[in-house]
Amino acid sequence: MLIEELFMTSVRGIIANKLRSFLTMLGIIIGVASVITMLALGEGAKLKVSNSIKQLGTNLLFISPGISRRGPIRMSNVQTLTFEDAEAIKSEIPYVDNIAPENSRNYQIKYFNKNTNAPVYGTIPSYEYVRNFKTIDGRFINDNDLKTMKRVCIIGQTVKNELFGEAFSPIGQEIKIKGITFEIIGLLEEKGQSNFGDNDNIIIVPLTTFQKRLAGVSHIQNISVKIISENLMSEAEKLIEELLRKRHKIKQGAENDFTIRNQAEFLETMNEITKTFTYLLAGVATVSLIVGGIGIMNIMLVSVTERTREIGIRKAIGATKKNILFQFLLESIIVSVTGGILGIALGYGFSFLASKLTEFDTYITIDSILISFLFSVSIGLFFGIYPANKAAKLSPIEALRYE
Amino acid sequence: MEIVKLENICKKYYLDEIEIEVLKNINLSINQGEFVAIMGPSGSGKTTLMSILGCLDSPTSGNYYLENQNVSHLTDNELAKIRNKKIGFVFQTFNLLSKSNALENVKLPLIYGRVKNKNELAEQALNIVGLSDRKKHKPAELSGGQRQRVAIARAIVTTPSIIMADEPTGNLDSKTGLEIMNIFCELHKKGVTIILVTHEQDIAKYAKRKIYLKDGLIISDERVN
Numbered sequence: 165m166l167i168e169e170l171f172m173t174s175v176r177g178i179i180a181n182k183l184r185s186f187l188t189m190l191g192i193i194i195g196v197a198s199v200i201t202m203l204a205l206g207e208g209a210k211l212k213v214s215n216s217i218k219q220l221g222t223n224l225l226f227i228s229p230g231i232s233r234r235g236p237i238r239m240s241n242v243q244t245l246t247f248e249d250a251e252a253i254k255s256e257i258p259y260v261d262n263i264a265p266e267n268s269r270n271y272q273i274k275y276f277n278k279n280t281n282a283p284v285y286g287t288i289p290s291y292e293y294v295r296n297f298k299t300i301d302g303r304f305i306n307d308n309d310l311k312t313m314k315r316v317c318i319i320g321q322t323v324k325n326e327l328f329g330e331a332f333s334p335i336g337q338e339i340k341i342k343g344i345t346f347e348i349i350g351l352l353e354e355k356g357q358s359n360f361g362d363n364d365n366i367i368i369v370p371l372t373t374f375q376k377r378l379a380g381v382s383h384i385q386n387i388s389v390k391i392i393s394e395n396l397m398s399e400a401e402k403l404i405e406e407l408l409r410k411r412h413k414i415k416q417g418a419e420n421d422f423t424i425r426n427q428a429e430f431l432e433t434m435n436e437i438t439k440t441f442t443y444l445l446a447g448v449a450t451v452s453l454i455v456g457g458i459g460i461m462n463i464m465l466v467s468v469t470e471r472t473r474e475i476g477i478r479k480a481i482g483a484t485k486k487n488i489l490f491q492f493l494l495e496s497i498i499v500s501v502t503g504g505i506l507g508i509a510l511g512y513g514f515s516f517l518a519s520k521l522t523e524f525d526t527y528i529t530i531d532s533i534l535i536s537f538l539f540s541v542s543i544g545l546f547f548g549i550y551p552a553n554k555a556a557k558l559s560p561i562e563a564l565r566y567e
Numbered sequence: 568m569e570i571v572k573l574e575n576i577c578k579k580y581y582l583d584e585i586e587i588e589v590l591k592n593i594n595l596s597i598n599q600g601e602f603v604a605i606m607g608p609s610g611s612g613k614t615t616l617m618s619i620l621g622c623l624d625s626p627t628s629g630n631y632y633l634e635n636q637n638v639s640h641l642t643d644n645e646l647a648k649i650r651n652k653k654i655g656f657v658f659q660t661f662n663l664l665s666k667s668n669a670l671e672n673v674k675l676p677l678i679y680g681r682v683k684n685k686n687e688l689a690e691q692a693l694n695i696v697g698l699s700d701r702k703k704h705k706p707a708e709l710s711g712g713q714r715q716r717v718a719i720a721r722a723i724v725t726t727p728s729i730i731m732a733d734e735p736t737g738n739l740d741s742k743t744g745l746e747i748m749n750i751f752c753e754l755h756k757k758g759v760t761i762i763l764v765t766h767e768q769d770i771a772k773y774a775k776r777k778i779y780l781k782d783g784l785i786i787s788d789e790r791v792n
């Protein structure tokens with residue numbers, strides 16, 4: 165009963181000063197809304213990274229020529245990797261499921277008067293399986309295409325849309341890559357965006373065709389190796405390293421002339437980056453919550469002074485210190501919690517906007533809602549305790565004498 | 568029965584190291600059912616004495632027995648309980664909560680006292696002071712006399728041992744003041760103990776005992792029949 169009455173008193177006090185209460189809440193509202201939005205963005209980025217990596221599969225190893233000194237910079241003129249290296253890995257390493265060597269380059273693509281730019285990949289039939297592609301129309305390249313250096317290609321959805329529009333089957337059509345005519349024999353299923361760019365802006369041709377007819381090279385730029393199980397990755401990596409060192413005749417103590425990277429490592433780094441990003445954003449949001457809390461404290465102190473006489477009256481007729489403390493504490497908690505709830509609603513709005521305006525999807529987790537709710541309760545408690553205590557400590561006669 | 572007993576009560580204030588002795592060795596005994604007026608010039612210490620009697624303040628030295636319990640050295644919490652249960656205050660400036668209506672104001676002591684059937688008791692109290700038809704009015708929507716009647720209803724709602732009134736008619740015109748005094752007389756007839764501070768003889772004549780204060784000392788104490 166007492167609690168109920170004190171609660172009503174606090175609510176009435178807040179409603180009586182609508183504008184002031186709202187302005188006080190604003191700090192908390194903005195703080196909570198930004199916490200929610202930041203965490204939603206962070207979560208969205210995290211999901212996107214892990215999705216694009218899972219799309220490729222986590223049991224992939226990538227071998228590229230040259231030394232990678234941590235980071236994405238690769239020397240493209242290094243030509244130490246060959247098709248025979250790839251074949252040797254497949255036949256000599258036990259845990260290898262399959263391999264797919266590739267070579268790629270950006271070329272101008274033409275279809276009558278339409279043209280576009282796309283990376284062209286020269287590879288072998290196993291590429292479809294190793295890299296998780298799916299041919300939904302026509303077929304993928306086969307061994308015969310490879311043997312006869314056929315001028316055939318498989319295109320991704322983006323290329324198709326650029327050149328042919330939405331509703332038109334491109335199979336059997338002829339396009340020009342670097343001025344050479346190729347027949348389209350297959351269409352790939354849509355893969356979507358990832359951090360590596362547009363996965364659908366791609367053209368696949370037989371490796372031999374690419375090496376002889378397009379680029380005029382004999383080396384390999386990348387070998388994708390699919391390992392039979394994720395927990396054999398490091399073992400396989402070690403064996404491949406040994407094999408390639410032997411094949412490339414690298415002396416003991418000398419550095420590798422190739423680099424092996426694996427998906428799990430990559431996933432970890434990306435997670436690390438998004439985590440730091442999330443914490444940073446959450447930190448910024450926390451600062452704004454604290455600023456909001458100071459706003460509450462400020463207004464509560466004013467309110468205590470303004471209501472000194474009321475406090476005196478209440479004490480004269482029997483309110484204890486605890487009663488007064490509770491009344492004012494309740495008021496600051498109600499303000500901060502109301503602000504918190506409005507902030508969560510606004511956070512939903514912001515997240516929705518953010519997902520529309522950026523290329524990130526946003527995900528609001530239950531955790532982030534709970535965290536911001538608890539945070540606003542504690543802000544109300546923490547910043548309300550000092551003013552409430554000040555009110556509770558007032559002596560009744562002095563409070564009654566206050567003009 | 569002796570309801571109030573003051574033994575050598577002193578009250579001193581300190582202002583920048585200067586000692587002001589507002590009450591000097593007050594000895595006083597008041598019985599159950601008495602109607603006492605405390606009079607004296609301005610600054611003589613009447614309000615200070617009332618604060619001590621009303622347990623709003625503690626004496627610097629001396630002992631105060633309220634219903635035979637020594638309350639001179641109780642904690643804040645214990646004093647709050649005593650104020651709530653045993654004492655009803657009526658102030659010169661009414662001291663109602665401006666945002667609450669008459670009924671809510673009268674209910675307030677019952678809420679802090681965790682009393683049941685608050686509404687019933689509060690309505691009864693408003694009935695006694697003749698304000699049953701103004702329950703929903705806020706203080707700003709009442710006349711001065713009506714406000715003071717709400718304050719009296721709030722003072723009597725807990726059926727306290729003593730009603731303390733510090734110049735309850737000070738802010739009212741004389742006619743309204745007399746109406747208020749009639750309410751006190753009615754309460755007195757029902758056996759309520761009343762201690763009243765006033766400047767005016769017209770008001771004091773309602774009381775059955777007059778105590779004169781001067782410079783913190785009781786200079787006379789007379790009973791009227």
Ligand SMILES: Nc1ncnc2c1ncn2[C@@H]1O[C@H](COP(=O)(O)OP(=O)(O)OP(=O)(O)O)[C@@H](O)[C@H]1O
Pocket residue numbers: 580581582587589607608609610611612613614615616
């Ligand atoms: N908190 C205080 N600090 C210092 N001096 C005080 C304090 N309260 C009261 N006094 C002094 O005590 C003396 C008595 O004050 P009190 O209010 O009891 O007088 P009073 O008899 O009620 O006067 P009035 O008839 O004008 O209301 C005054 O001289 C006043 O200045």
Ligand SMILES: [Mg+2]
Pocket residue numbers: 613614615
């Ligand atoms: Mg006075």
